[in-house]
Amino acid sequence: xxxxxxxxxxxxxxxxxxxxxxxxxxxxxxxxxxxxxxxxxxxxxxxxxxxxxxxxxxxxxxxxxxxxxxxxxxxxxxxxxxxxxxxxxxxxxxxxxxxxxxxxxxxxxxxxxxxxxxxxxxxxxxxxxxxxxxxxxxxxxxxxxxxxxxxxxxxxxxxxxxxxxxxxxxxxxxxxxxxxxxxxxxxxxxxxxxxxxxxxxxxxxxxxxxxxxxxxxxxxxxxxxxxxxxxxxxxxxxxxxxxxxxxxxxxxxxxxxxxxxxxxxxxxxxxxxxxxxxxxxxxxxxxxxxxxxxxxxxxxxxxxxxxxxxxxxxxxxxxxxxxxxxxxxx
Amino acid sequence: xxxxxxxxxxxxxxxxxxxxxxxxxxxxxxxxxxxxxxxxxxxxxxxxxxxxxxxxxxxxxxxxxxxxxxxxxxxxxxxxxxxxxxxxxxxxxxxxxxxxxxxxxxxxxxxxxxxxxxxxxxxxxxxxxxxxxxxxxxxxxxxxxxxxxxxxxxxxxxxxxxxxxxxxxxxxxxxxxxxxxxxxxxxxxxxxxxxxxxxxxxxxxxxxxxxxxxxxxxxxxxxxxxxxxxxxxxxxxxxxxxxxxxxxxxxxxxxxxxxxxxxxxxxxxxxxxxxxxxxxxxxxxxxxxxxxxxxxxxxxxxxxxxxxxxxxxxxxxxxxxxxxxxxx
Numbered sequence: 001x002x003x004x005x006x007x008x009x010x011x012x013x014x015x016x017x018x019x020x021x022x023x024x025x026x027x028x029x030x031x032x033x034x035x036x037x038x039x040x041x042x043x044x045x046x047x048x049x050x051x052x053x054x055x056x057x058x059x060x061x062x063x064x065x066x067x068x069x070x071x072x073x074x075x076x077x078x079x080x081x082x083x084x085x086x087x088x089x090x091x092x093x094x095x096x097x098x099x100x101x102x103x104x105x106x107x108x109x110x111x112x113x114x115x116x117x118x119x120x121x122x123x124x125x126x127x128x129x130x131x132x133x134x135x136x137x138x139x140x141x142x143x144x145x146x147x148x149x150x151x152x153x154x155x156x157x158x159x160x161x162x163x164x165x166x167x168x169x170x171x172x173x174x175x176x177x178x179x180x181x182x183x184x185x186x187x188x189x190x191x192x193x194x195x196x197x198x199x200x201x202x203x204x205x206x207x208x209x210x211x212x213x214x215x216x217x218x219x220x221x222x223x224x225x226x227x228x229x230x231x232x233x234x235x236x237x238x239x240x241x242x243x244x245x246x247x248x249x250x251x252x253x254x255x256x257x258x259x260x261x262x263x264x265x266x267x268x269x270x271x272x273x274x275x276x277x278x279x280x281x282x283x284x285x286x287x288x289x290x291x292x293x294x295x296x297x298x299x300x301x302x303x304x305x306x307x308x309x310x311x312x313x314x315x316x317x318x319x320x321x322x323x324x325x326x327x328x329x330x
Numbered sequence: 331x332x333x334x335x336x337x338x339x340x341x342x343x344x345x346x347x348x349x350x351x352x353x354x355x356x357x358x359x360x361x362x363x364x365x366x367x368x369x370x371x372x373x374x375x376x377x378x379x380x381x382x383x384x385x386x387x388x389x390x391x392x393x394x395x396x397x398x399x400x401x402x403x404x405x406x407x408x409x410x411x412x413x414x415x416x417x418x419x420x421x422x423x424x425x426x427x428x429x430x431x432x433x434x435x436x437x438x439x440x441x442x443x444x445x446x447x448x449x450x451x452x453x454x455x456x457x458x459x460x461x462x463x464x465x466x467x468x469x470x471x472x473x474x475x476x477x478x479x480x481x482x483x484x485x486x487x488x489x490x491x492x493x494x495x496x497x498x499x500x501x502x503x504x505x506x507x508x509x510x511x512x513x514x515x516x517x518x519x520x521x522x523x524x525x526x527x528x529x530x531x532x533x534x535x536x537x538x539x540x541x542x543x544x545x546x547x548x549x550x551x552x553x554x555x556x557x558x559x560x561x562x563x564x565x566x567x568x569x570x571x572x573x574x575x576x577x578x579x580x581x582x583x584x585x586x587x588x589x590x591x592x593x594x595x596x597x598x599x600x601x602x603x604x605x606x607x608x609x610x611x612x613x614x615x616x617x618x619x620x621x622x623x624x625x626x627x628x629x630x631x632x633x634x635x636x637x638x639x640x641x642x643x644x645x646x647x648x649x650x651x652x653x654x655x656x657x658x
Contacts (some may be wrong), residue, residue, distance in 0.1 A: 221411075227449040230407045230438025231509065233463045241463060245453050321493045322452060 010317065021306060022299060026076065033291050034068045037279050042289070053293055075295070084299075085292035089284060094296040097281060102300060105270070105277030108166045109262050111197040116204030117255045122207065124212025125247070129239055131217055139209065146206040151265050155199045155272035162195060169195050196273045200265050203257065212251050219246045253315050260309025349424065350382040351548040352406070352517055357404060357418040359398070359405055372415070375401055375615055376487075376572045378641060379652075383517060383548040389577075390551040390559035397614065399552045400445075402569075403519045406550075407433030407442055422517070437462070441515035445522040447502050450494035457490035460509050472512075479508045483538075500531040507538050518542055519550045524558045536562045556598065565650075568595050571614045571625045576652040591652035594626050624644025624655070632656045 038177065041058045049059070059065065066074075078085065084094035127139040146154075163171045170192050216239075219225060225242050267279030274280070278297060285293040317323055338650060359376040375398040383389050395398050405418065408429050420427035421589045422435070432440075450459055460479075461472045483504040489497070491603060503523060510518050520539060522617050524532055540562050543549050553559050558567055560583055567577045578593040583590065587599035597610045612629040615621055623638035624630065630637065634656070 223444065223446070224451045226404075226409055227442065228451070228462075229409045230404075230436055230442040230444075231462050231513070232433075234433065237463055242451050242454070245451065249453075251351050268641040320453075322495050 007318065010314065012284070014313075018303070018306055018310075022302060025298060025302045026079075026226065026295065027072065029295055030072050030075065033294065034071070038063075039289070055087060079295075079299075082295045087285075087289055087293040088290040089293065090192035094292050097293060098278065098296050098300055101276065101278040101281045104275070105266055105279060108193060108197055108200070108270070108275065108277060109266055111193065112204060112265075113255070113258075113262055115197065116201040117208060117252075119201065120205040120208030121212050121248075122253055123209040124251070125216055125243065127209065127213040127238065128216030128243075131213075131220075136213075143206040143210050146203055149203065151199065151203055151268040152272050154203065155196070155269050157200055158195055159272065170307070192273075196269045196275050198313075199269050199272075200262070203265060204262065207258065207261075208251060208255055211254055212247055215247045215250055216243050219243050246298070249320055250316065253312045256308045256312035256315070260305045262308075334546050348384075350421075351423060352381075352383040352427075352550075353408065353419075353421040354379065354381050355419040355421075356380060356419075357402070357405060357416070359401055359410070359417075360415045361411075362413045363413060371618075374572065375617055376405075377421070379569075379572070379574050379575060380644065381550075381567050381577065383550050384564075385516070385548050386543055386546050387564040388543045388549040388551055388562055389565045389567060390553060390563035391567045391569050391574070392553060392556050392559050394614065395554045397569060398572055398617075399554075399569055400521050403442060403521045403550070405553055406432075406519060407436050407440060409436075437513055437515075439515055440517045440519065441510035441513045443506050443510050443518065443520040443523055445525070447494050447497065449506065450502070452494055454493075455490070456492050456494065456497070456505055459494075460505060460512060462512075476508070476512060479511050482511075483508055499526055500528075500534075503527065503531065503535050504538075507535070510542075515547070517548045517550070519552065521552045522554070523551070524553060524555050532558060533561075556602065568592065568593055568598065572617065573625060573653070575626065575654070576650065578650045582648075582650060589648060591647055591650060591657050592626075592654050593632055593656075595629050597629075624653070 006012070041055060041064065045058065075085070084098075086092065087094050087097050090097050099278035123139050123143075127136040130136045159171065163169050220239075220243060227240065228238055228242055263279075266277060267282055269275070270277045271283055278300070281293065282297045282301075284290070285297060357376055357379040358374070360372045360374045363371050363373055365371040369602065379402065381391065386550050391399055391402065401414075403412065405414075405416055406420070406427075410416060422431070422439070425431070436442075450456075457473070457476055457480075461469070461476050464472050477487070477490070480487075485501065485504055485508070489501065489505070494502070506523075510520075518539070521538075523535055527535060536558060539549050539551060543564075551559060551563060554564075560580060563580050565577055565579055566583070567574045569575075576590070576595050578590060578595060581589070583599060587596055587605070591598060600606045601609045612628055615625060615628070621627070623640060624633070624642050627637050628631055636655050642655045644651045644653055645657065647657060
């Protein structure tokens with residue numbers, strides 16, 4: 001089949017691109033860290049007093065005096081074998097830290113991604129349909145206010161209102177303090193997921209809603225909608241038949257392209273809610289000079305954003321019949 | 331829907347065939363625009379236009395491109411943009427045609443055949459578009475009707491599942507014509523159906539309209555192609571600068587155009603390649619120009635003082651109507 005061949009080609013090209021991207025990202029981040037005033041020995045021993053002799057031993061162990069290119073190649077060689085080293089903060093392999101943290105974040109990001117996508121799309125459709133009315137103005141104002149709101153600020157407000165004053169939700173973390181892992185229920189975890197997810201969603205709504213609104217207005221003033229009206233179609237039926245059909249694809253694409261903002265938002269939100277996800281780990285790794293963990297997270301986040309963009313491309317090239325056709329005729 | 335169509339047909343036959351199916355009287359259309367700051371201006375696009383469409387006849391509305399002819403079609407169907415100001419007396423089948431009635435009967439009694447592929451939803455398969463919005467229980471039946479109509483227009487079964495961008499120009503035209511045939515409408519408005527078609531496809535397309543007229547429909551053919559209009563029309567309305575200057579019978583264009591009434595129509599006839607191929611000087615007045623008298627005054631060879639004061643009224647002459655002071 002032609003289609004299968006095309007998809008294989010597409011995936012092949014994407015993988016090549018991902019590899020070259022990762023090489024560059026790794027190299028640049030490695031060098032940035034190399035030339036930053038980070039002392040791995042100090043990071044390891046913390047405030048413990050050590051003798052000069054002991055320190056020299058540690059320096060040799062951590063390879064402080066090895067030339068940077070050699071260090072990079074050593075690290076890259078190990079990384080290729082799947083060994084990203086041991087996290088200095090957590091004292092367990094980086095892969096284990098990332099696995100655990102990323103799963104926690106994934107739940108948070110998936111929930112807010114879905115929620116903001118659906119809510120934003122619906123708000124955008126309503127605003128576009130009712131263009132110029134008070135509903136439209138209200139939705140637009142809401143979106144502009146949200147688009148101008150810093151993430152951490154909104155997170156703090158929600159935390160103050162819902163956790164502190166109203167006491168509806170726990171204040172932070174992903175599990176209750178002082179409860180053993182076996183005794184943590186799904187509800188415990190779920191209740192702690194709601195506020196961070198809500199913060200992220202509310203912010204994500206603005207972009208998708210404004211985009212959907214703009215796009216729907218464009219579609220509704222198109223020739224084909226005019227013709228549909230001339231043929232007796234009207235109201236909600238018309239919007240459902242022609243509006244949603246033409247707006248959905250670009251909106252979904254945009255939502256996938258938003259993976260980078262989603263990740264950035266997660267870092268801030270996790271910090272405020274002390275939610276033990278990848279974002280919080282990234283901040284901790286940065287502040288406490290955990291180089292192996294920081295590099296590991298950089299790679300994972302680059303892959304994550306790349307994955308989102310690749311899906312957006314895939315949708316455009318293989319779902320939209322117009323682009324499908326163009327490709328075939330070239 | 332088929333049953334309903336039959337009933338109206340019987341009703342229509344009961345009435346006098348001589349009565350117009352659609353009467354448009356003194357149609358004026360303007361757009362409200364913001365000029366500078368909050369100052370509003372009114373842009374007059376069509377003024378004092380009158381036409382009548384009869385069952386079994388093709389009326390061609392001929393005028394140059396971009397002169398607002400399409401807006402006439404949109405005005406009849408009630409699909410003008412919200413900043414349009416419409417002032418008209420319209421009658422359909424002897425009843426006043428209000429916006430509510432337009433919304434009620436468009437797509438059923440009145441069908442539009444638009445000009446281009448852009449009027450088809452780019453992401454919807456052709457058969458779904460042609461069938462349109464129907465109740466679920468009728469879908470099977472409509473699908474059959476659609477297949478039959480497509481068969482008649484030589485559209486193969488694989489066209490059903492195509493998307494608009496996969497159609498050729500001629501196929502698009504046939505698909506658009508099919509939408510009108512499917513609707514069993516009594517009044518068909520075709521908006522610029524001919525540009526970009528080769529000779530063969532052009533004649534074919536025109537024959538579809540002739541067929542519709544022969545079946546008792548009233549057809550309004552909006553076009554800038556006077557030659558195409560002459561081939562099939564019964565009457566020709568000459569559209570100039572937002573109004574109709576003359577409605578002539580197609581025979582009037584024969585015999586050196588001697589029976590044509592308005593100086594502009596004659597000039598148009600003279601400009602045709604097969605006649606004298608001579609254009610007159612000047613251009614149509616712009617939409618924002620304010621003209622007191624006859625709209626053709628500037629370019630007219632027969633103008634007199636009366637022509638610069640007030641718009642000439644319609645006069646009936648030799649079975650046609652004309653807006654000119656100097657014809658009798």
